[in-house]
Amino acid sequence: MISLIKSIVRHRTALVGLILLSLVVAVAIAAPMIVPYPEDAQIFHIERRLLPPSSEALFGTDRMGGDIFSRVILGARTTLLITATVVLSGVLIGVPIGLVAGYYNNGVSLMLGGGVEILLAVPQIILAIAITQSLGPSIGSVILALSVTYWPFWARIVFTETRSMCHETFVESAIALGASAWRVIFLHILPNIASSIVVRTTTAIGTTAFASATLGFLGLGPPPPSPEWGRMIAESRDYLPDAWWYALAPGLALLLTVLGCTLFGDGLRDILDPKTRRGG
Amino acid sequence: MPDASPETPRQTHPLLEVEHLSCHFPIRGLLGRRTGAVRAVDDVSFGVADGEALGIVGETGSGKSTLGKMLGGIIDPTAGTITFAGERLPSPRARRPLAVRARLQYAYQDSAASLDPRWTLRRSLHEPLIIHTNWPRERRDAKISEILSAVGLAEEHLDLYPHELSGGQQRRIGLARTLVLEPQVVIFDEPTSGLDVSVQATVLALVRDLHRAFKLTYLLISHDLNVVGSMCDRVAVMQSGRIVEVGPTHQVFAAPRHPYTRSLLASLPRIGGPRVTDRLAVPKGSAPFLDGR
Amino acid sequence: MDPLLEIDDLSLTFRTEKGPAHVLDRIGLAMAPGEIVGLVGESGSGKTSLARAILGVLPGSQAQIVSGRIRLDGIDMLDDAKAARDARGRLVTFVPQDPFESFNPLFRVGTQLADIVRYRAPPTAGHLLGRSRRAREAMILDMLAAVQLPASRDLLNRYPHQLSGGQRQRLMIAMALLPQPRLLVADEPTAALDVTVQVQILGLLRRIAAERTLAILFTTHDLGAAWEICDRVLVMYAGQIVEILPRKALFAAARHPYTRMLLASLPKPGHEAVGIPGESASPLAPPPGCRFNPRCPRASRLCRTVRPLPSRSEEGHVLACHHPMPTPS
Numbered sequence: 068m069i070s071l072i073k074s075i076v077r078h079r080t081a082l083v084g085l086i087l088l089s090l091v092v093a094v095a096i097a098a099p100m101i102v103p104y105p106e107d108a109q110i111f112h113i114e115r116r117l118l119p120p121s122s123e124a125l126f127g128t129d130r131m132g133g134d135i136f137s138r139v140i141l142g143a144r145t146t147l148l149i150t151a152t153v154v155l156s157g158v159l160i161g162v163p164i165g166l167v168a169g170y171y172n173n174g175v176s177l178m179l180g181g182g183v184e185i186l187l188a189v190p191q192i193i194l195a196i197a198i199t200q201s202l203g204p205s206i207g208s209v210i211l212a213l214s215v216t217y218w219p220f221w222a223r224i225v226f227t228e229t230r231s232m233c234h235e236t237f238v239e240s241a242i243a244l245g246a247s248a249w250r251v252i253f254l255h256i257l258p259n260i261a262s263s264i265v266v267r268t269t270t271a272i273g274t275t276a277f278a279s280a281t282l283g284f285l286g287l288g289p290p291p292p293s294p295e296w297g298r299m300i301a302e303s304r305d306y307l308p309d310a311w312w313y314a315l316a317p318g319l320a321l322l323l324t325v326l327g328c329t330l331f332g333d334g335l336r337d338i339l340d341p342k343t344r345r346g347g
Numbered sequence: 348m349p350d351a352s353p354e355t356p357r358q359t360h361p362l363l364e365v366e367h368l369s370c371h372f373p374i375r376g377l378l379g380r381r382t383g384a385v386r387a388v389d390d391v392s393f394g395v396a397d398g399e400a401l402g403i404v405g406e407t408g409s410g411k412s413t414l415g416k417m418l419g420g421i422i423d424p425t426a427g428t429i430t431f432a433g434e435r436l437p438s439p440r441a442r443r444p445l446a447v448r449a450r451l452q453y454a455y456q457d458s459a460a461s462l463d464p465r466w467t468l469r470r471s472l473h474e475p476l477i478i479h480t481n482w483p484r485e486r487r488d489a490k491i492s493e494i495l496s497a498v499g500l501a502e503e504h505l506d507l508y509p510h511e512l513s514g515g516q517q518r519r520i521g522l523a524r525t526l527v528l529e530p531q532v533v534i535f536d537e538p539t540s541g542l543d544v545s546v547q548a549t550v551l552a553l554v555r556d557l558h559r560a561f562k563l564t565y566l567l568i569s570h571d572l573n574v575v576g577s578m579c580d581r582v583a584v585m586q587s588g589r590i591v592e593v594g595p596t597h598q599v600f601a602a603p604r605h606p607y608t609r610s611l612l613a614s615l616p617r618i619g620g621p622r623v624t625d626r627l628a629v630p631k632g633s634a635p636f637l638d639g640r
Numbered sequence: 641m642d643p644l645l646e647i648d649d650l651s652l653t654f655r656t657e658k659g660p661a662h663v664l665d666r667i668g669l670a671m672a673p674g675e676i677v678g679l680v681g682e683s684g685s686g687k688t689s690l691a692r693a694i695l696g697v698l699p700g701s702q703a704q705i706v707s708g709r710i711r712l713d714g715i716d717m718l719d720d721a722k723a724a725r726d727a728r729g730r731l732v733t734f735v736p737q738d739p740f741e742s743f744n745p746l747f748r749v750g751t752q753l754a755d756i757v758r759y760r761a762p763p764t765a766g767h768l769l770g771r772s773r774r775a776r777e778a779m780i781l782d783m784l785a786a787v788q789l790p791a792s793r794d795l796l797n798r799y800p801h802q803l804s805g806g807q808r809q810r811l812m813i814a815m816a817l818l819p820q821p822r823l824l825v826a827d828e829p830t831a832a833l834d835v836t837v838q839v840q841i842l843g844l845l846r847r848i849a850a851e852r853t854l855a856i857l858f859t860t861h862d863l864g865a866a867w868e869i870c871d872r873v874l875v876m877y878a879g880q881i882v883e884i885l886p887r888k889a890l891f892a893a894a895r896h897p898y899t900r901m902l903l904a905s906l907p908k909p910g911h912e913a914v915g916i917p918g919e920s921a922s923p924l925a926p927p928p929g930c931r932f933n934p935r936c937p938r939a940s941r942l943c944r945t946v947r948p949l950p951s952r953s954e955e956g957h958v959l960a961c962h963h964p965m966p967t968p969s
Binding site for chain 3: 406407513514515543544545546547548549550551552555570571572573574576577578596597600610611614615616617618619622623624626627
Binding site for chain 1: 419443445449452453455457462463464479
């Protein structure tokens with residue numbers, strides 16, 4: 068663990084990614100304490116409509132007179148809530164399915180593998196749009212739609228990794244020794260593919276945050292006035308280019324989140340590469 | 348535990364008996380259509396008596412490794428039977444009873460690869476005992492210490508990872524993991540390939556000592572006739588999936604009957620003896636090559 | 641006769657993460673034209689590094705020649721960079737251990753042989769503009785016959801994976817011979833082959849050496865292979881030369897305890913080899929004095945402090961040992 072932290076600090080890309088990602092998470096958690104106008108999530112101030120950035124409103128105000136800085140920070144909570152739930156359920160559904168489908172070589176695993184491939188063949192965002200459309204816009208339906216469409220990513224990577232692990236001599240030897248499927252899967256295979264899952268998950272956080280913003284942009288996210296980055300960018304289109312600050316803050320927030328995840332994921336991939344780090 | 352075995356009728360039946368064993372790998376053509384088969388092992392029969400050391404020797408592609416893996420329950424035979432201690436082993440291999448897996452073991456050629464790279468050696472050595480016994484931790488620890496000293500390794504090695512060992516030490520750990528369940532029969536697949544001769548000799552000496560100390564019956568699969576000759580009572584010579592000659596080692600080495608065995612033995616360098624290359628190295632139309640210029 | 645290859649006092653160090661590794665320690669060797677010398681040693685003995693130093697293919701960023709020189713046919717291979725570059729691949733060529741990895745899998749073997757003829761083979765009189773396609777092909781077919789392969793176009797039209805291990809190794813030897821070198825460095829050329837094929841390749845190398853007065857430096861961990869092919873055997877341990885013996889003396893008159901123990905480690909029918917206890921010396925922290933001293937049953941305090949210098953007897957037997965074994969009678 069200590070050596071892992073050391074190698075992250077030494078790996079510049081991973082470090083920058085980790086700092087960005089931690090910043091977003093910290094801001095989201097501490098949001099109620101740091102936002103200057105917490106009530107702006109719900110209340111309109113028509114008299115302060117579309118003001119440019121100033122010392123009172125760092126990133127200006129929006130069409131309802133809300134402080135954009137406050138709303139972006141509060142929006143981080145929405146994004147984080149959606150992302151965390153979606154990624155967690157993706158791991159919880161995808162990893163076991165991938166392990167079972169990869170370890171066994173029978174009808175059930177063939178069906179699971181085929182099902183995953185079919186789901187992946189459909190463009191994820193279109194499927195998610197269809198689901199949120201029919202459920203009506205809310206945080207819940209975004210979470211459900213993304214969870215349902217994103218778990219096959221984990222299932223597929225775990226499936227491929229498990230398949231190749233099954234050809235490793237130490238797995239073969241454990242099976243020949245009489246080890247149960249449970250033992251082989253959870254004690255031998257899972258720890259050895261954990262690093263790929265971690266890397267995949269890190270990058271997936273960014274992708275999911277982006278997808279949830281996309282749904283918000285299309286008006287399928289949590290309904291107004293609750294703050295959401297994607298919808299804020301969508302609203303700003305009517306006031307561009309005059310209110311140039313309107314889209315700046317939510318856009319930057321989204322950019323930094325996705326960038327942080329990508330950089331951290333890439334760095335982790337290098338650091339956890341079994342070719343350079345084995346056993347330790 | 349492995350030693351709770353039913354009494355074997357030793358005199359009448361061999362401990363391990365193989366009859367008409369075959370393994371064919373299909374060759375698939377377009378659209379996965381079966382166009383033929385590689386007969387890796389083709390109708391092989393032999394027996395191994397209790398306490399015997401049988402060598403299986405052959406060149407690349409002779410099927411010796413496939414044969415070993417079928418016996419070790421890693422590959423399913425296409426046809427034929429394996430009888431162990433009077434009991435016919437079920438096929439497919441997944442139905443092989445746990446007790447048989449402990450008593451009949453396959454030792455991998457690359458022992459480092461047969462250990463989980465993320466596990467310490469301690470954990471890897473505990474695993475067979477966890478699977479096959481319900482011993483408490485202290486009893487397992489005691490057994491592991493015993494085996495560790497039998498293979499000539501120190502307790503400190505237990506906290507290392509497989510890649511942190513030298514080649515010879517890796518073979519020793521592989522042996523320890525195989526022997527910790529006190530098997531009756533071990534199939535050694537090229538136990539010393541890739542080792543330096545000086546290390547190879549120490550590993551072979553260890554196998555010999557264990558054979559004597561534990562009355563271990565073993566099959567030794569090797570491409571090296573000298574290794575088999577020094578380690579085994581009987582030797583079976585394999586060529587393209589078949590056993591072409593089998594007999595007591597001294598007899599096969601002194602008076603080989605099959606032409607293939609003869610050509611194998613004739614290719615062996617004998618330090619201090621006449622050079623095999625002498626008859627191959629004479630240049631065309633010139634005087635015989637003069638030695639030791 | 642002047643020696644073809646002369647190595648004097650060669651010491652080589654590799655920079656590693658864990659500090660300098662002393663891979664070669666004051667190696668000295670002279671090879672006559674047409675002579676086959678076996679470089680015998682176990683892993684970590686430095687035999688491959690020595691072969692690479694002669695070929696000039698050491699990893700430049702890590703390898704550091706601490707002292708010594710290598711002269712090949714009068715050319716200083718370490719100092720005269722331009723002459724050494726010209727000599728490589730012409731005067732001295734290489735046969736690798738794994739012939740499969742050394743062929744480009746995407747090209748037919750014939751193309752790869754033709755490239756060697758075009759870029760590396762010495763020019764012949766009357767062909768100022770290089771050889772014609774036909775002349776190149778004739779040269780290649782001649783070479784196939786020399787390595788005892790069927791001299792047919794069919795073989796040349798194949799891809800490397802369509803050939804057997806023995807055929808690939810024969811082709812590799814043909815490629816190494818095309819530039820008409822005077823020294824061939826062969827790095828365990830038969831380690832990956834079956835015994836029946838090994839013996840044929842070894843016989844072929846002996847025959848070629850005799851026919852062409854080609855010197856061969858043959859690294860191997862297999863004393864049996866060394867016996868079959870070499871005129872002289874150089875035994876290395878942990879970067880030091882322990883003994884250089886004429887082939888006949890290898891079995892009969894080896895005097896260094898390491899050579900003897902190595903010979904006693906060979907498995908033989910009806911003989912129980914014992915091996916050498918202990919681990920090979922680490923090049924990162926080699927023991928002072930004779931590097932074999934921690935594993936040597938005859939080691940004395942002298943061996944632990946003073947490095948035994950190689951001494952040469954009349955029969956050309958070089959020995960580096962303070963307490964050699966008596967000559968067996």
